[in-house]
Amino acid sequence: MQPKLSFGVEPIPPDAPLAARMRPQTLDEFIGQEEAVGPGSMLRGSLDRGRLPSFILWGPPGCGKTTLARIVARGVEAEFVSVSAVSSGVADLRRVVAEAQARRASGRRTVLFIDEIHRFNKAQQDVILPYVEDGTVTLIGATTENPSFEVIAPLLSRARVVRLKQLGPAELSGLVDRALADRERGLGTRELAIDDGGRTALAEGANGDGRAALTALEIAADVAEAGGRPTITAQDVAQALQDRRPYYDRQSDYHYDTISAFIKTIRGSDPDAALYWLARMIEAGEDPLFIVRRMVILASEDVGLADPQALMVATACQQAVHFIGMPEGFYAMAECALYLALAPKSNSAGSGYARAMTDAARTAHLPVPMQLRNAVTGLMRQFGYGQGYRSAHEERGHVAREMRYLPEELGSPQYYVPGELGFEARAVARWSELRAGEPTTLPEREAK
Structure with missing residues (x-):
C-alpha cells in the first residue's frame, strides 16, 4: 500500500x-491539551524556534493525535x-525512507507520521x-497504548512522549459551539442552537x-431539523x-487502570465506589470472569483471616457467574464486591508468606529435620527417620x-503477624498461647 503524502492545508x-x-x-484552533501544546510546552517552544523533535503522541481516541x-x-x-501501522509493512517504510533521503538532498524535511504505531x-x-x-x-507516532510497553526502547530514547488527555466537558462544549457557529466548515448556515440538556x-x-x-452533533442536528x-x-x-x-480496550492501560481503581x-472499604467501578467495567464489556478472578485474589490478599x-463468597461468585452467565451475573458480582468492601481487612497471610518465602529461598539447602x-x-528407621516425632493428637490439648x-x-522466626480485626482478632489469643507454650483455649468461634 502506497503511503499517503500530504503537504499544507488539505482541501x-x-x-x-x-x-x-x-x-x-x-495550534490556536486546537482545543484543550494545554500541557502538551500550551505556552511553555516542549512542542510550542520547538515550533517557535523552527525545530521539531521526534515524538510519540499517546492518548485515547478522539483527543486530536492526528490533527x-x-x-x-x-x-x-x-x-x-x-x-498506518494497520495496513503498512516494511516495504512501505523503506519506500518512505528512500523518498525522504531524496527530499533531504534537495533541502526539504520529512515528517513521518505512523498512526497506531503500537501495531508495528x-x-x-x-x-x-x-x-x-x-x-x-x-518521527511522529500516535498510539492509544502505553509506549513503555509497545514502542521499542531504542526508538523511545530518541523520541519524546507527549501525553494527550480525554477532552473535558468544557472543551467538548467549545467544539460544539464552534461547529454550530462556523458558517464555512461547520453548521452555521443552518442557524441551529443546542439547549443545556x-x-x-x-x-x-x-x-x-x-x-x-x-x-x-451532526446527526442530532439532522434529527432536530427533521x-x-x-x-x-x-x-x-x-x-x-x-x-x-465508552472507550474501553481489554488489552490497554484503560483496562488495567480501571481494575486497579476497583x-x-x-x-x-468504599462500597459505593466499588459498585461504580464494577458497573464501569461490566457496561464497557469487560470479561466478567476477569473481574471475579481479581475479587477471589483480593479475598485472600486484602481480607484474609479478618x-x-x-x-x-468470592469463589461462590465465580461459580455463579460461570453458571448463569451475563447479564444476570452482575447480581452475584455486585453482592461479592459489596461483601468484600464491607469486610474487615487483613494482609497477614500475604505478608507472612513473603517473610517465609525470603527465608525459604535463603535456606533451601537445609535438610528437613x-x-x-x-x-x-x-x-x-535405622537411619533415624521419624525419631522424636510426637503426634499432636496424642498430646494434651x-x-x-x-x-x-x-x-x-x-x-525462632515469626512470619505470621496477626491483624486486629474480625475473626483474626479472636484468633490472636490462641496464636499467642501456642507460641508461649501455655495451655490453650479455643477461640470464641471454634467454641461455639
Whole structure:
C-alpha cells in the first residue's frame, strides 16, 4: 500500500463529515491539551524556534493525535507522510525512507507520521530507527497504548512522549459551539442552537472523544431539523449516540487502570465506589470472569483471616457467574464486591508468606529435620527417620509442645503477624498461647 503524502492545508470536500471539516488547522484552533501544546510546552517552544523533535503522541481516541501531527508538520514546513501501522509493512517504510533521503538532498524535511504505531512489531520499528537517529525523518507516532510497553526502547530514547488527555466537558462544549457557529466548515448556515440538556448529554455521551462529539452533533442536528425544531435537545442527542459504549480496550492501560481503581476501592472499604467501578467495567464489556478472578485474589490478599468467609463468597461468585452467565451475573458480582468492601481487612497471610518465602529461598539447602520425615522402610528407621516425632493428637490439648517443626538453623522466626480485626482478632489469643507454650483455649468461634 502506497503511503499517503500530504503537504499544507488539505482541501476538505463540502460533503465530508463534520468532524473532518472542523479539524483544526493551527495550534490556536486546537482545543484543550494545554500541557502538551500550551505556552511553555516542549512542542510550542520547538515550533517557535523552527525545530521539531521526534515524538510519540499517546492518548485515547478522539483527543486530536492526528490533527496535532499535521499542525506541527505544517509549522516547520515539512512534507507530511502518513503511514498506518494497520495496513503498512516494511516495504512501505523503506519506500518512505528512500523518498525522504531524496527530499533531504534537495533541502526539504520529512515528517513521518505512523498512526497506531503500537501495531508495528519490533522488526518494523527497527527499520526506521537509524533514519530517526540521523534525521532523515522526524518521527511522529500516535498510539492509544502505553509506549513503555509497545514502542521499542531504542526508538523511545530518541523520541519524546507527549501525553494527550480525554477532552473535558468544557472543551467538548467549545467544539460544539464552534461547529454550530462556523458558517464555512461547520453548521452555521443552518442557524441551529443546542439547549443545556443537549449539551450535557453530548458531553457525557462522547466520553471525552471530540470526533465522536462532532459526529453525534451532526446527526442530532439532522434529527432536530427533521422534527422542525431549531434547537437540539437531549432527546436528539440520545438518538444520535444510539447507546454508544465508552472507550474501553481489554488489552490497554484503560483496562488495567480501571481494575486497579476497583481493587483499591474495595481495599479502602468504599462500597459505593466499588459498585461504580464494577458497573464501569461490566457496561464497557469487560470479561466478567476477569473481574471475579481479581475479587477471589483480593479475598485472600486484602481480607484474609479478618474474615475467612470472604474467600468462600468470592469463589461462590465465580461459580455463579460461570453458571448463569451475563447479564444476570452482575447480581452475584455486585453482592461479592459489596461483601468484600464491607469486610474487615487483613494482609497477614500475604505478608507472612513473603517473610517465609525470603527465608525459604535463603535456606533451601537445609535438610528437613529427621523427626519430620516419614519412616517408610526399616532402613529409614535405622537411619533415624521419624525419631522424636510426637503426634499432636496424642498430646494434651492436641498440641505437641515439645516438637520443633523448623530447622534448628532458623531459630525462632515469626512470619505470621496477626491483624486486629474480625475473626483474626479472636484468633490472636490462641496464636499467642501456642507460641508461649501455655495451655490453650479455643477461640470464641471454634467454641461455639
